[in-house]
Amino acid sequence: MSEFLPVKTTDRPLTLIAELTYRCPLSCPYCSNPLNYHDKHYRQELATDDWLRTIRQARNLGVWQLGFSGGEPLLRQDLEVLVKAAAQVELYTTLVTAGTLLTLERATQLCHAGLNHIQISIQDSRAAQSDYLAGIRCFEQKLAAARIVKDLGLPLTLNFVLHRQNIERLEEMLELCEQLQADRVELAQTQYYGWALHNRAALLPTPQQLERAAQIVAVAKKSRICPMGILYVIPDYYEDYPKPCMGGWGRRALVVAPHGDVMPCQAASSIPEIEFANVRDRDLDWIWFESPAFNRFRGTDWMSEPCRSCDRAQIDFGGCRCQALLLTNNAAATDPVCHLSPHHDLVVTAREEALEQSLPLVHRSSVASLGVKEAYHK
Numbered sequence: 001m002s003e004f005l006p007v008k009t010t011d012r013p014l015t016l017i018a019e020l021t022y023r024c025p026l027s028c029p030y031c032s033n034p035l036n037y038h039d040k041h042y043r044q045e046l047a048t049d050d051w052l053r054t055i056r057q058a059r060n061l062g063v064w065q066l067g068f069s070g071g072e073p074l075l076r077q078d079l080e081v082l083v084k085a086a087a088q089v090e091l092y093t094t095l096v097t098a099g100t101l102l103t104l105e106r107a108t109q110l111c112h113a114g115l116n117h118i119q120i121s122i123q124d125s126r127a128a129q130s131d132y133l134a135g136i137r138c139f140e141q142k143l144a145a146a147r148i149v150k151d152l153g154l155p156l157t158l159n160f161v162l163h164r165q166n167i168e169r170l171e172e173m174l175e176l177c178e179q180l181q182a183d184r185v186e187l188a189q190t191q192y193y194g195w196a197l198h199n200r201a202a203l204l205p206t207p208q209q210l211e212r213a214a215q216i217v218a219v220a221k222k223s224r225i226c227p228m229g230i231l232y233v234i235p236d237y238y239e240d241y242p243k244p245c246m247g248g249w250g251r252r253a254l255v256v257a258p259h260g261d262v263m264p265c266q267a268a269s270s271i272p273e274i275e276f277a278n279v280r281d282r283d284l285d286w287i288w289f290e291s292p293a294f295n296r297f298r299g300t301d302w303m304s305e306p307c308r309s310c311d312r313a314q315i316d317f318g319g320c321r322c323q324a325l326l327l328t329n330n331a332a333a334t335d336p337v338c339h340l341s342p343h344h345d346l347v348v349t350a351r352e353e354a355l356e357q358s359l360p361l362v363h364r365s366s367v368a369s370l371g372v373k374e375a376y377h378k
């Protein structure tokens with residue numbers, strides 16, 4: 001362990017999100033992967049040795065938890081090798097999976113390699129609705145995967161992404177958590193960038209739905225159905241202040257994309273003015289401490305008003321840079337979710353328009369065939 005002690009003790013990252021691949025059998029309409037995930041550079045995925053080096057460098061830098069995510073990380077046949085390497089340097093590892101490829105054999109191998117925790121996403125409490133959102137028939141496979149995780153004695157988190165088309169079944173989702181003996185549940189609100197921004201008008205919940213959801217969650221928390229807790233937050237678009245996205249730009253986390261670019265968050269590739277360094281060319285220590293990309297929005301010096309003189313600047317760090325870019329075309333603007341932002345009307349209008357519309361959902365594969373630019377503006 002001693003050889004992996006962090007080289008610097010301040011401002012070190014705690015979390016590495018390893019996006020092993022953007023390939024995925026599902027095509028959820030709120031996928032957090034980039035709209036242009038089909039592009040050639042994303043398909044030139046890192047080799048096993050690149051990931052092994054990155055994992056060791058991350059531990060050296062001070063990271064203590066590693067999420068294997070995607071796309072579907074189980075599509076990487078070297079996942080067991082990577083899990084083993086992470087376990088050897090005492091990283092706490094989570095597999096973030098849709099569950100459809102998690103066979104007993106694979107789960108057992110991952111468990112033996114030292115995997116600590118599995119998170120399975122389920123799109124809805126009912127098979128037909130869940131399969132519709134996922135774009136393939138897979139609900140029963142997900143339930144089977146959850147049972148495998150419990151049979152192996154690994155902690156199980158279930159993740160439901162909430163939106164207008166499924167939030168009415170929140171009670172059923174919690175019942176499913178109880179049936180599957182989930183240790184923890186994430187009732188995650190849809191984040192409106194990438195694919196979800198394209199489908200925003202069909203996904204934003206109504207105020208009435210959110211009021212009822214808050215009551216259901218309050219009751220569920222008291223009944224302690226998930227011993228490790230229920231995570232629930234209201235959607236950004238209904239908040240007065242933004243959340244400190246990723247704990248602040250370059251403060252807590254590193255995200256490595258399938259082709260090796262290192263970013264402070266999963267949507268940062270949408271910011272065209274920033275060039276991200278790649279683990280094939282640079283070590284993580286340089287990327288974290290020195291790279292222009294990680295320093296671009298660190299701290300508060302980059303802020304303009306109203307954030308610059310706001311007493312919440314060190315609390316929410318001006319909100320989400322990617323959301324600011326997508327809504328105002330300026331990544332350095334105050335997140336329009338903030339009621340003090342001069343662009344807050346964009347969020348209010350989006351909420352109002354969503355209530356008036358009932359658009360069909362567009363799944364991620366269909367958006368890809370449109371082309372990225374048309375997909376954003378369709």
Ligand code: SF4
Nearest residue numbers: 307310312313318338
């Ligand atoms: Fe946060 Fe900026 Fe809004 Fe202040 S003005 S609450 S720092 S987003």
Ligand code: FES
Nearest residue numbers: 245265320321322
């Ligand atoms: Fe990029 Fe929020 S998702 S800063």
